[in-house]
Amino acid sequence: MKKVLALLLALTCIFSLAACGSSGSTSAPASTSEPAASTSEPAAETTAEVKATHLKLGHPSADGGPYDVMSEEFARLIEEKTEGRYVIDIFPANALGSQEECFEAVTLGTIDLVVTSDDKCVNYVPEFGALGMPFLFDDVNDVNENMNGEMGKYLSDKLATKGAIVISWFENGFRNVTANKAVETPDDIKGVKIRVSSAATNMALFNKCGAVVTNVSFSELYTALQLGTCDAQENPFANIVDRKFYEVQKYLAVTKHVHTTEPLVMSKATWDKLSAEDQAIFAECGKEASEFAYNYASETDAQNLEFLKEKMTVIEPDLAPWKEVADQVTADFQDQYSEILALKK
Secondary structure: OHHHHHHHHHHHHHHHHHHHHHHHHHOHHHHHHHHHHHHHHHHHHHHHHHHOEEEEEEOOOOOOOHHHHHHHHHHHHHHHHOOOOEEEEEEOOOOOOOHHHHHHHHHHOOOOEEEOOHHHHOOOOHHHHHHHOOOOOOOHHHHHHHHOOHHHHHHHHHHHOOOEEEEEEEOOOEEEEEEOOOOOOHHHHOOOEEEOOOOHHHHHHHHHOOOEEEOOOHHHHHHHHHHOOOOEEEEOHHHHHHOOHHHOOOEEEEEEEEEOOEEEEEEHHHHHHOOHHHHHHHHHHHHHHHHHHHHHHHHHHHHHHHHHHHHOEEEOOOOHHHHHHHHHHHHHHOOOOHHHHOOOO
């Protein structure tokens, strides 16, 4: 009898446990509903992240270099003023390709933005070549006034017909000559293999000086100077510092013979996808970034020169002989660029 009672008690316990298990099983959906509710917040965050449109911006400067600093400011303004709906992803040091490759990609719509040089725009809009006229601009303020004025608008409108627009005008200063020999007059550059920008007017200036002109890629220039493929080159102070040309050049001549304008170019395909309101925001950010760029260049130009004085022998030549040669170049190109030159203030 005790065994029977024990058996009955055991069976009762088993059924009780089974009932408990069954009750736990039926409550499972209720328990899983809590994780579902908790994961709804991350899902909302993911949705918000998807709404942020990422745009690619490439430039030739090293990480932390002048174009990088200016691009970061533009990116900051865009993200701030669009409240995070647009994010600019920056690729320094030609990570997306050479300036020529990136510019073409912008016109095709496969890259959104690129910082390039006026001489890279000439193949699309020949009038950009006028910006490379020697001694065209007096100083950075003169450049700013004209690039953010009628000259800049004229060029941007022309470029828009080729699949790209200028969203901002960046700045990097006037170009100066570095060499492994002292350069004071145009005669000192005769027979010297010098890498210059591809602007026809700039090349004409050095050809008239009797130099042996070459156009090595900017990304390969340090190596060319190091190996003696080039004996000299010309660039703004910021580029000379940024690319450490002072390590492979002994002399710096402060000629300021030409200014190279640095437009931030945006794909028209990308621009056309923006709403009218966002286009206005991008234009506003471009204008503010340009002001930042000119102020930044002005502040750092003197600092870069002081730095270079510690690394190189710096010569400040009489510019009169250089301007005499420049006058010949201006005469040669005056008719070709008369329309845009008439817009200069």
